[in-house]
Amino acid sequence: MALLEVTDLEVEFPLVRKTLKAIHGISFNLEKGERLGIVGESGAGKSVAAFAVLNLLSKPGRISNGKIRFEDVELSGLDAKSMRHIRGNRISMIFQDPMMTLNPVLTVGTQMIECLKAHRKISNSDARELSITKLREVLIPSPENRMKSYPHELSGGMRQRVVIAIALLTDPSIIIADEPTTALDVTIQAEIMTLMLDLCKTKNLGLILITHDLAVVSQVTERILVMYAGRVVEEGLTRDVINNPRHPYTRGLIKALPQENKPGERLNQIRGTMPSLGAIPPGCAFNPRCDFADNACELEVPDLMGADSHRAACIHMDKIPAFSDEEAGK
């Protein structure tokens, strides 16, 4: 049985006039120590799905249907006290912008020690020692001094390391990272991703990496979930999905990446934009932007099809051509 099992998860935002559905029934599993990537454009519902797992949805969002099982505990509808025991203890989160994640008026030390004290009976001095150890694990120089620092005294990369150290404090079994490198410089991005990959491997940590950066996902994760307009449109092993995408949306995302051997050339892009939650087209939500679409695509929402290791939600998936060598950038 998987460590985390999400089944038919639906999230909706009841507004004054109507209710918007952000997630239309997605399912995925995470095994112990597995690294799963969730990719998609802004507005696809990736972050909402992640926040739903820990019931941290922004108001008025709520889980309207589905099951979230973690180590035999059902997380949806869990009481506040038991949920607190999971949050930051068994499942940790890393947020997008390290400039915004740490409280500006509290020292790094305070923000680390409070997390430990929330979950264990531990003395202040032991909590301090353990925090320093974790800061050292994320390669922060002179961690003793950094404990006394305020967030604004650290660089963006250092702050994200502190956030990662906080996420690791209680030795969780899953870390959910919501675009952990998007707000950082490119060089720092690589450092942080390498650090996270190393930590996950050495500690056998489960990782759910939410990102729109396919390059990052392909280097770090073992499995990928591609989301579009609140649905999973493709899932499979990372190398299968990247090398041989079966959904036109995934194919478009990969083709949109800049390729090293074609400098100066115009980048491919998927025409149009992601539909807003209130205006999702009938049938396959991607059909107005799809090069392979025909009338049949507008009739009904396709299910995920294909072998268990690589499935896509496209009725024309067999007609999607494989990447030519040139398209694959080889």
Added chain:
Amino acid sequence: MDYLYFAIRRLLQAVLVMFVISLIGFSIQDNLGDPLRELVGQSVSEKERQALRDRMGLNDPFFIQYGRFLGKAVQGDLGNSYFFKKPALEVIAAKFPATLELVIGATIIIISFALPFGVYCAIRPKSWFAKFIMGFSIIGISVPVFLTAIFSIYIFSVELGWMPSFGRGETRDLLGWNSGFFTQDGLVHLVLPSISLASIMMPLFIRLIRSEMMEILQMEYIRFAWAKGLLPRRVWFLHAFKNTLLPVITVGGVQVGTMLAYTILTESVFQWPGMGFLFLEAVNRVDTPLIIAYIIVVGLIFVVTNTFVDLLYTWVNPTVKLVGQKS
């Protein structure tokens, strides 16, 4: 060291502000009636008046008079009150404890109600109690302070007879401070005036605290605090509240000054023997030195509280760099 440098700079700014206040205050002297009429009455002839004017230096050019005034002012001499025939500063100092008492009383009331109410309204904005407080605070903001004062006198003193309607009550010395805080009679007299003075600031503070805190509760670091599995009280009262305090302190400091201004109204309704009441009397009597002294003393209190607030702000908010600090 940095703090000292900051404090010195801040002090120099304060001196500059005080200089401007004194200039404005002193320039009133020439435009606020004839001091001679108040001093000597009808029976003195015009020739004697001129001689007296020369002797008092009232015929000298403005800046020479101002220079003389300033020279004495820095030595703590703001001239003699025409009416009391005593140094103006001494007269004000005698009334100051009563006003301070009122401001402290009102501040205690504001802090002990506005903080919990504001925080509650931010945490539970949809509860009926929060809606009641917000509705009530609109009324509080709209009703002028003298009306609140008169109504409270009518209800609690005239109709119910629970509270004294005017005056300061018995006072007692404690550690060199003569105050009504130390006697039961003094405290009872303090209740209604403090409440009326507080009523003007309270709604503002409740609304300020509520809106600031609601905004803070939307911040990413608050969501991260929840994601760490912290107890709600720690997220609300440490993570959110400490950030809420910053703007509240800034506004609060300025409001202390405004509150001093409102003591004039409160004190005159309650016949409270404080600085504000004294000032109104001084205006009626065209007691120019006393008026000027009052303006300068109140200006000084403004400057001192604002300097204090700045220092407090740098202490609460670590991201504020002190002026001139090397990073």
